[in-house]
Amino acid sequence: MKPQELILISDWGEERGQQTLKMIREGYNNKECLMSIVSTENAEHYIWGSICDGWHLAKSSNLSVIQERVPPNSSEVRHYHQRSEQFFYVLAGQATLELENSHIHTLKTNQGFHVTQGVTHKLSNQGSEDLHLLVISCPPSHGDRVTME
Known part of the structure; x- marks a missing residue:
């Protein structure tokens, strides 16, 4: 090779x-x-939060599309992005998205939410089944996260 x-x-x-x-x-x-x-069968896979899965469906310098699997009672840490804005779209299950100032949004299957740059947020699965979602970031958010917890 x-x-x-x-x-x-x-x-x-x-x-x-x-x-x-x-x-x-x-x-x-x-x-x-x-x-x-591309699909979860052939995309680059990674594990985050020790038990959650992510697959890079599109990965360029301008755009990131990731499909994620979040098991019940799992969450990411509260954070914000200095440059990236993100769109979360639920494929299956239910997502809880906490924004700054304690605003909480529940996203069901086929619902999405746009988080602009600089807004503190935390995604979690408080349901009883796996959450499957797309996370679309522009520009890509890896290396752009500022943790708040």
Whole structure:
């Protein structure tokens, strides 16, 4: 394997990296390779909060789309982003989103909420089933979080 092939695999995960290498070998250009079908089956996966799952469905310098699984009685820490704004969209389950000044919003399946930059927030699953949601950040929020707890 060439060094650039290893970078693709480490950045995107084994399956998606291999898929992209195959496309390059078949003559697709770089932009076409970035525009491929992605799912939790082939996306880069990570674990946060010791038991929650995240999959990078889209990851660029301008945009981040992450699908997350949050088990019951789990939450992220209270925080805000200096540059990023985020949109949370519930695919299944129920999310509780606490904003600064103790404003609490309950999001059900097929509901979303836009959190602008600089607004303190905390997402949790206070329900009895797994919460599945999309977190869309622009620009990407990794490295931009200021923890409040």
